Amino acid sequence: MTRRVAFVIFPQFQLLDAAGPISAFDIAGRIARGGYELEVLAAQAGAVASSAGVSLAAERLGDGPYDTIVVAGGAGTRDLPALAEVVTWLKAAAPRARRVASVCSGAYILAEAGLLDGRRATTHWSRSDDFARRYPRVRLEPDRIFTRDGEVWASAGITAGIDLSLALIEDDLGGEVAKQTAQQLVVHQRRPGGQSQFSALLDMGGPNGRFADLMEWIRERLAEPLHVERLADRAAMSPRHFARAFAAETGVTPAKAVERLRLEAARVRVEAGHEPIDRVALAAGFGDPERMRRAFLRAFGQPPQALRRAARA
Known part of the structure; x- marks a missing residue:
């Protein structure tokens, strides 16, 4: 069974928010021999510049359906009106997907789409106070590496997206594939979602x-x-x-x-x-x-x- 996974990006996205999960799913898909089909999506097809100035090639937001949707975070989430097309697409696409996830401040986009109302979620620690003020209906857990509430997942900043991806992979393909993926990524051990973001x-x-x-x-x-x-x-x-x-x-x-x-x-x-x-x-x-x-x-x-x-x- 091949699962179709969409990674959603936008201008000024955080590069590792997308590249980390893409790499994890790519490796897992090769270990499981065709376990995943990956697509990078954006409001406009073509090169999308990250906050680092490095671009990723993306296809235009499609009809799907997708098994999994992973939304990146980054500086671009500070201008949510500019992401209105992404939010509108997500409102329509998420109900047809098996699960939806956010990395870092990608949680803002999920919240704008109403997908986090009444659910547990997390985001980067530096955005937690602002997020809590903007979205009081979300049960924010600011000290978590990642959260899962039903089939809606959210992760803290940047490298936590790899922890989230390994958890998603384990949920799909089992612990052994997730373990081999972590070894290929040279990740010593997947951190559990409840682990604190801080020392x-x-x-x-x-x-x-x-x-x-x-x-x-x-x-x-x-x-x-x-x-x-x-x-x-x-x-x-x-x-x-x-x-x-x-x-x-x-x-x-x-x-x-x-x-x-x-x-x-x-x-x-x-x-x-x-x-x-x-x-x-x-x-x-x-x-x-x-x-x-x-x-x-x-x-x-x-x-x-x-x-x-x-x-x-």
């Missing part, structure tokens, strides 16, 4: 921020009580002043920062081996497995056991 430390001020030394001190003592008074004492500040200064610098409260560092450390241990979950919870400072499970669900959308199974697979 906890980088997300909270980086290695050279005002509280960088404190962050490292916390990381070395995750199993210990880390209440705000103890952290303030370490920073040589009053608890009230410390809490205000820390939030201003990092964008999160001290308690949330500790939880993020614990989550990051716990996830590494959960995915890395066979250590009992309750032992991981103690080592990371959660105290008990149920508390850690709730934190994992909030942060990653999956419990620790599901992440461990995905990593083993």
